[in-house]
Amino acid sequence: MMTGRFRLPSLSLDDWPTLRKRLRTFIVIGFINTGATYVLFLLANLVTPYQAAFTISFAAGVVFSAYANGIWVFQRHPRKRDVVAYAVFYILNYVVRLYLLVLLVERFTMPEYAAPLVVVVVMIPVSYLGANLILGDLVRERKR
Numbered sequence: 001m002m003t004g005r006f007r008l009p010s011l012s013l014d015d016w017p018t019l020r021k022r023l024r025t026f027i028v029i030g031f032i033n034t035g036a037t038y039v040l041f042l043l044a045n046l047v048t049p050y051q052a053a054f055t056i057s058f059a060a061g062v063v064f065s066a067y068a069n070g071i072w073v074f075q076r077h078p079r080k081r082d083v084v085a086y087a088v089f090y091i092l093n094y095v096v097r098l099y100l101l102v103l104l105v106e107r108f109t110m111p112e113y114a115a116p117l118v119v120v121v122v123m124i125p126v127s128y129l130g131a132n133l134i135l136g137d138l139v140r141e142r143k144r
Contacts, residue, residue, distance in 0.1 A: 022073050022136075026128055029068045034120050037061040041116055050112045054101060055094075057116075062090040070135045082134055089130040097123055
């Protein structure tokens, strides 16, 4: 029964294989998503400033990620409200990523083509936690 309340996960040693498998799949999907959105970023950056190119590629990546992680990592099709919650989480995530991107490019003079890759690596733990909270079933009871 869904109470709408979050609870701490009760994990046992039997849960670790599932967690490891989920994390591996999340990372594989992340590599695919990163590769595709990076190519999109490079293409968009040919005709738009790097900030706009980043925004376009980021939005495309969020949509792909919500469905791919829901289906292949957490073995369920996301509901509309899950996708909306995922999008809201990623809007906040986007603000942090864009700030990091601008900081790397403008303050630390990192090349525009390299900075998005560093941002992705730095944000992996935050992204997994958010995906698990929204799409996963380890910390929230779900109707079965």
